[in-house]
Amino acid sequence: MTVVYEQREVRRARYAVAAVFAVHGAVTGSFATRVPWIQDHASVSPGQLGLALAFPALGASVAMPLAGGISHRYGARTALRGLLALWTLSLVLPALAPNLPVLCLALFAYGASAGMADVAMNALGVEVENRLGRSIMSGLHGMWSAGALAGSAAGTLAAHLGSDARLHHALAAGVLTVLGLIACTWVLDLQPAEDEEPPPRFALPPKSALLIGAIGFCAVFAEGASLDWSAVYLRHQLDTSAGLAAACTTGFTLTMAVARIAGDKVVDRFGSVRTVRASGVLAVLGGLLVVVAGHPAVAMTGFALMGLGIAVVVPLCFAAAGRSGPNPSQAIAGVATITYTSGLVAPSAIGGLAQATSLVVSFGLVTLLACGLAAFAGVLRAGDRDRPKVSRPAAAVPDPRP
Numbered sequence: 001m002t003v004v005y006e007q008r009e010v011r012r013a014r015y016a017v018a019a020v021f022a023v024h025g026a027v028t029g030s031f032a033t034r035v036p037w038i039q040d041h042a043s044v045s046p047g048q049l050g051l052a053l054a055f056p057a058l059g060a061s062v063a064m065p066l067a068g069g070i071s072h073r074y075g076a077r078t079a080l081r082g083l084l085a086l087w088t089l090s091l092v093l094p095a096l097a098p099n100l101p102v103l104c105l106a107l108f109a110y111g112a113s114a115g116m117a118d119v120a121m122n123a124l125g126v127e128v129e130n131r132l133g134r135s136i137m138s139g140l141h142g143m144w145s146a147g148a149l150a151g152s153a154a155g156t157l158a159a160h161l162g163s164d165a166r167l168h169h170a171l172a173a174g175v176l177t178v179l180g181l182i183a184c185t186w187v188l189d190l191q192p193a194e195d196e197e198p199p200p201r202f203a204l205p206p207k208s209a210l211l212i213g214a215i216g217f218c219a220v221f222a223e224g225a226s227l228d229w230s231a232v233y234l235r236h237q238l239d240t241s242a243g244l245a246a247a248c249t250t251g252f253t254l255t256m257a258v259a260r261i262a263g264d265k266v267v268d269r270f271g272s273v274r275t276v277r278a279s280g281v282l283a284v285l286g287g288l289l290v291v292v293a294g295h296p297a298v299a300m301t302g303f304a305l306m307g308l309g310i311a312v313v314v315p316l317c318f319a320a321a322g323r324s325g326p327n328p329s330q331a332i333a334g335v336a337t338i339t340y341t342s343g344l345v346a347p348s349a350i351g352g353l354a355q356a357t358s359l360v361v362s363f364g365l366v367t368l369l370a371c372g373l374a375a376f377a378g379v380l381r382a383g384d385r386d387r388p389k390v391s392r393p394a395a396a397v398p399d400p401r402p
Contacts, residue, residue, distance in 0.1 A: 038095055
């Protein structure tokens with residue numbers, strides 16, 4: 001019966017960490033919808049806003065290596081509880097900023113707390129996946145996307161009603177903090193071994209994490225380019241209406257969310273390497289359709305295929321990183337830093353290349369990077385090989401003996 005109880009505990013931990021992912025995503029969605037209000041309140045120009053929006057990624061990149069040490073010192077559950085609360089409460093900071101310098105500092109702190117919570121929850125997700133013996137990381141990231149959509153929907157309603165973002169974000173932060181603390185009650189309470197050395201505060205990621213991070217870089221670059229530029233592509237390159245252009249971005253986001261939620265069954269059947277290779281082919285096909293599109297429907301199909309192709313790549317990169325060495329948090333932090341950097345540079349790189357050439361050429365670059373998913377998927381093979389095979393316990397059948 002001990003095995004049964006352990007399996008029940010792990011399954012409960014799976015749902016708990018899924019709820020944590022959803023809460024984390026809801027904070028991002030809540031913030032994104034109120035950026036125009038924050039821009040007006042801080043009285044910053046579009047160029048200054050672009051500068052300020054680089055600070056979350058900078059903060060995350062600086063702080064993520066600290067997450068492993070925090071988890072080692074306080075234990076995984078306590079560390080996640082604190083870091084997630086720090087992230088949800090940081091939602092109130094940007095809306096309070098009265099000017100550009102304060103906004104940059106607020107967004108740096110916002111990004112730093114996001115990155116540390118990100119590493120902690122992904123490390124716990126990998127541990128649950130290992131104990132279950134089947135893929136769950138894609139579904140966990142799908143829950144993040146679902147949370148982001150829920151936060152965006154609530155933020156859209158608040159913006160439509162003309163509510164003050166300071167009040168909106170204070171209420172959202174309070175609700176999400178409570179939900180996050182409740183969810184953390186049932187995550188795995190991992191503790192370091194007595195003779196285990198604490199990880200260094202700052203350390204270069206292992207070589208394996210760099211290779212895995214390169215795959216994640218390609219996927220996140222395509223994601224960032226599509227999220228920020230797909231509507232612009234349809235509006236200006238194909239001369240569509242603003243509504244249809246916005247629908248393209250929404251369709252891309254929904255495609256990614258659905259693919260992530262459904263992706264675990266595909267990974268369990270075909271493995272990480274074959275899944276990412278097939279995903280890379282889909283992403284390349286989608287990129288080619290975008291590049292050659294002469295009609296909005298063709299471009300929208302291309303963006304949908306790209307979203308389908310890149311959806312499961314980053315979750316699988318985190319899963320592979322968590323199994324690539326003796327220190328999962330350090331490896332995950334390394335991969336996360338690389339992917340955050342990709343998300344930071346992608347929008348500006350696409351814009352700069354488009355300014356010098358055209359958006360068609362920019363998405364040609366995205367398509368070229370998508371080829372890297374299929375070409376270098378083999379670096380994820382270690383994760384498939386090391387995934388433990390957990391058999392279902394037979395203790396669910398009652399023992400007929402007295």
